Amino acid sequence: MNETPSLRERKKAETRRRISDHGSMLFYERGFDEVTIGEIAEAADVSKVTVFNYFPRKEDIFFDRVPEVVDLVTDTVRGRRAGEPVLSALRDMLVRHAREGHPLGGVDDRFVHFFRVVAGSAALRARAREIADELEAVLAALIDESGEGLPGRLTAALLVGAYRSAFLATAARQLAGERAADVLPDHVAALDVAFDVLARGLAPVRSGSEKHPPRDPH
């Protein structure tokens, strides 16, 4: 896919990385709102306008790797084994990434600084919510294209809601000083509970298209 990293492309990538690296450094040191675009530009040895050339909004300098997360989710759904439900593919992926200390999992002592910066800035929290929404939309489209019965919007909303609640609870505990290793088991357990609820709720509808009045099985 990326056979030709032409000089131009490499330079662009490098400039982008330099901006986001220096920006993040400053954010970590002093907090998001206390750093101006001008300072980032100076630190990255780039003009102010160039910063905006690469990152339309200030928040994007910090949430730099979101596109990768979107790709990850997309690949997980599209590349799942034949016949495997979307839900279970995502579930496995999320649990795996949590265990491995991947950023999407959010469980690692390295991420505490990240969480602290986000928690400390209204603008970043707002952008985080926005990102969750975008991810939800992507998911909804993926689910619709996989044709699993219910409208993707609903399933995606439940999925993101469930995951977010676990993610935030875990992030909060890490922010409160608990070590990732101590939090991980509870986090995985919370994911299990959440996905069990989803699976139970969505399962009967997935197979039959008829309108069953929801029956409690035992």
Next chain:
Amino acid sequence: MNETPSLRERKKAETRRRISDHGSMLFYERGFDEVTIGEIAEAADVSKVTVFNYFPRKEDIFFDRVPEVVDLVTDTVRGRRAGEPVLSALRDMLVRHAREGHPLGGVDDRFVHFFRVVAGSAALRARAREIADELEAVLAALIDESGEGLPGRLTAALLVGAYRSAFLATAARQLAGERAADVLPDHVAALDVAFDVLARGLAPVRSGSEKHPPRDPH
């Protein structure tokens, strides 16, 4: 409770209303971002500082009645019939309000203008997301205090997610020009589907109080 609307209180309430009314008028006419606080102050015949005295952020002038919604939800949960699950109390309330054209329901031709203003402003959309989050937190606390098994955070996240997906779909259709009367049946149907999924997913866990570590079936 409100036996004494003293003169002072009445004047305060009136000033507040005047600001939010004139503000909303202007927003409806020209869009949120195209109106400045100064203009609102002038229209309401009040100083700029007074505006900020009543509404800490510009967005709050438009989302003026959110506190009422929070109260409504709170009252619905706290005032439900003995033994009635939180979920079903909210479900009934939401369906009823949708049918009656209440703002929380979002189904009424009057609301199209409102939706259009929100859709047209990034700041308002962001604030709307924030409000949904606040509501989710309130709900989580209510659910926890009602002691219905699962952590309130999870249930609340699912609930808000489910409702939001229906709400947004309906709002989008009204924005696209469909009449409320035509959209209402589908909206109610969507709510039914959503709450059925939730009920099915949450039901079995609600009864058992023991901590079963959810076992992976394979």
Next chain:
DNA sequence: GCGAAAACTATACCCGACTAAATTTTAAGT
């Protein structure tokens, strides 16, 4: 009616994200 507190006003100001336009540097393709 009086003193205190609360609400309100006027004014001046800051600040930094973001934009527009014109110019210069740099790499790509032939």
Next chain:
DNA sequence: ACTTAAAATTTAGTCGGGTATAGTTTTCGC
């Protein structure tokens, strides 16, 4: 080499939300 087009820069802003301060009017409790 030489042209061309993208990318980076320079420069010079705007813009409006939000704040700080100090002084004035209005209501309240007595």
